[in-house]
Amino acid sequence: MPYEPPVECPLCRETLELDQTLETHLVGSHTHREVARYLASHHERVQPRSVSD
Numbered sequence: 735m736p737y738e739p740p741v742e743c744p745l746c747r748e749t750l751e752l753d754q755t756l757e758t759h760l761v762g763s764h765t766h767r768e769v770a771r772y773l774a775s776h777h778e779r780v781q782p783r784s785v786s787d
Contacts (some may be wrong), residue, residue, distance in 0.1 A: 741756050743756065744776075748763075
């Protein structure tokens with residue numbers, strides 16, 4: 735069985751318990767606004783921009 739490193743929440747940097755999923759943590763520990771803000775900022779950072787921008 736391959737080693738799987740512990741999952742870390744990208745919002746609060748908490749290391750999750752082995753039996754906890756990231757989805758469960760996000761739903762139980764963060765508001766919709768926090769998750770949306772994180773996703774929007776992450777999307778804006780990785781979105782390629784035109785040279786004219």
